[in-house]
Amino acid sequence: MKGIVFTEFLDMVEEKFGLEVVDHIIEAANLKSGGVYTSVGTYDFLEMQSLLINLSERTNISLDDLIYNYGLYFFKVLTDHHPAIFSLYKDPLEMLASIESHIHVQVRKLYPGAELPTFKIVKKEDKFLEILYFSERAMYMFAKALMEKTFEHYHESATIELEKITDDGTQVRFLISTKNDCYTTNRHIKKSA
Known part of the structure; x- marks a missing residue:
C-alpha cells in the first residue's frame, strides 16, 4: 500500500x-x-x-465507520493533489464509470506499484450505475465515501446502496442512482452499512 x-x-x-x-x-x-x-x-x-x-x-x-470517514477525508487529498482529473469529466457518473479504464491507469502512473481495488461496470444508464468492487483489503466503505464526495464535488445528489456479495466485504455491489437536482446537503445521500 x-x-x-x-x-x-x-x-x-x-x-x-x-x-x-x-x-x-x-x-x-x-x-x-x-x-x-x-x-x-x-x-x-x-x-x-x-x-x-x-x-x-x-x-x-467501528472499523467500517473509521474507513468510511477516512474516505471522506482522503477525497480532499485527491482534489488538492489532482484537481485536473475532475475537469476531464462532465458529471460524477461518467467519472465513476471510468475508474478502472482511466483513473486507475493514471494512478498507477503516478504511484507505480499501487495496489488498487478492481471495479467492474455491470450496467450504465443515464441516471444509474451498477459497479462491482473487488479487493482483498475489503475497504469498500472507503470507496463508498469517495463516490459520495464525487457527487458532492459535482454538486449533484445520488442514492448509493451497497450489497456485500461476500461476507468479508472483498466483493461488493454498488447501485448508484442520480437525482440530477442541485446538491445541497449530505442528507440527500442515502448511507448504507
Whole structure:
C-alpha cells in the first residue's frame, strides 16, 4: 500500500483525535516500519489494518465507520493533489464509470506499484450505475465515501446502496442512482452499512 494512504491517515487521526491517539495506535500496533511513512514509499497493508484496529479499540468507533470517514477525508487529498482529473469529466457518473479504464491507469502512473481495488461496470444508464468492487483489503466503505464526495464535488445528489456479495466485504455491489437536482446537503445521500 502506498505511503500517502498511511501519511494522510495519521494526519486525519491527529486532526480528529489528537497526537496522543496517533502515538498510542502506533505503539500498540508494533509496526515493522515503526510508524514512520513517506508518501512515496510502499508499506504492508497489515500495518494499516493494525492501525485501524487499534484506533477502533481506542475510540469505540467501528472499523467500517473509521474507513468510511477516512474516505471522506482522503477525497480532499485527491482534489488538492489532482484537481485536473475532475475537469476531464462532465458529471460524477461518467467519472465513476471510468475508474478502472482511466483513473486507475493514471494512478498507477503516478504511484507505480499501487495496489488498487478492481471495479467492474455491470450496467450504465443515464441516471444509474451498477459497479462491482473487488479487493482483498475489503475497504469498500472507503470507496463508498469517495463516490459520495464525487457527487458532492459535482454538486449533484445520488442514492448509493451497497450489497456485500461476500461476507468479508472483498466483493461488493454498488447501485448508484442520480437525482440530477442541485446538491445541497449530505442528507440527500442515502448511507448504507
